[in-house]
Amino acid sequence: SSLLQDKVAMISGAASARGIGLATAHLFASQGAKVIILDLDEKAAAEAAAAIGPEHRGYGCNVTDKDACAKAAERAVEEFGRIDILVNNAGITQPVKTLEIDPASWDRILDVNLRGVLYLSQAVIPQMQKQQSGSIACMSSVSAQRGGGILGGPHYSAAKAGVLGLAKAMAREFGPDNIRVNCVTPGLIQTDISAGKLSDEQKGDIAASIPLNRLGNANEVAGAYLFLASDLSSYITGAVIDVNGGMLI
Ligand code: NAD
Numbered sequence: 007s008s009l010l011q012d013k014v015a016m017i018s019g020a021a022s023a024r025g026i027g028l029a030t031a032h033l034f035a036s037q038g039a040k041v042i043i044l045d046l047d048e049k050a051a052a053e054a055a056a057a058i059g060p061e062h063r064g065y066g067c068n069v070t071d072k073d074a075c076a077k078a079a080e081r082a083v084e085e086f087g088r089i090d091i092l093v094n095n096a097g098i099t100q101p102v103k104t105l106e107i108d109p110a111s112w113d114r115i116l117d118v119n120l121r122g123v124l125y126l127s128q129a130v131i132p133q134m135q136k137q138q139s140g141s142i143a144c145m146s147s148v149s150a151q152r153g154g155g156i157l158g159g160p161h162y163s164a165a166k167a168g169v170l171g172l173a174k175a176m177a178r179e180f181g182p183d184n185i186r187v188n189c190v191t192p193g194l195i196q197t198d199i200s201a202g203k204l205s206d207e208q209k210g211d212i213a214a215s216i217p218l219n220r221l222g223n224a225n226e227v228a229g230a231y232l233f234l235a236s237d238l239s240s241y242i243t244g245a246v247i248d249v250n251g252g253m254l255i
Pocket of ligand 1: 026044068146148192
């Protein structure tokens with residue numbers, strides 16, 4: 007049988023064509039889930055969901071807007087009656103150095119990558135408490151662990167490290183409600199975030215430094231999300247799964 011049969015899964019930042027979120031939506035749907043795609047643009051989100059199948063939905067939701075997150079959760083409960091899985095996947099990056107970070111870019115990077123995880127979790131957790139079950143998977147990054155990455159700036163590292171702390175705190179707080187909260191920490195994954203920003207030579211150099219000798223793809227992160235979303239991980243909470251080809255060995 008399927009790993010997510012009849013589960014309702016909400017995934018943020020999931021309308022982008024080559025993104026990790028959309029790959030996750032497709033994988034979850036293939037395992038029997040009803041998927042709700044959230045992204046900045048309602049039309050893009052709705053079209054991405056419809057392309058998976060008529061039982062799926064897409065809503066416009068800027069995760070930095072607390073009211074929009076609350077509305078998305080309300081709408082999901084109206085349409086599907088429950089929310090079993092939340093994937094806090096939305097994120098943005100900016101490749102700058104510490105001395106170049108101005109107040110506006112600090113706010114922007116922290117808002118989307120970290121504040122958004124709080125707001126969407128706050129919106130969904132009361133429903134999961136009613137159900138006395140739920141799984142929340144959050145997107146961090148190898149940038150949090152290495153103190154810097156290839157594409158993200160120090161503010162991105164800080165935000166993604168913040169996600170690890172927030173997720174562990176929520177795992178501790180909501181464990182008694184049978185709500186699990188975990189993180190994934192991908193290395194370099196080929197999506198729009200990295201497309202065009204690295205030359206083939208740079209990609210080759212990076213690949214050579216990774217034990218698996220290549221960059222990752224969106225489906226390989228979606229697989230880790232699927233494990234965390236499903237009952238296969240029913241005794242795992244507050245954990246961090248590296249999806250990085252061995253970059254940290
Ligand atoms: P992507 O740009 O394809 O996907 C990000 C999605 O988030 C887009 O669809 C975008 O529209 C959406 N988004 C941006 N701001 C938003 C907001 N305020 N509200 C709602 N949605 C918003 O890139 P991706 O690589 O698939 O990124 C997905 C996540 O993975 C991000 O959190 C990113 O930081 C993280 N990540 C990516 C890599 C990588 O190498 N690609 C590595 C580690 C972590």
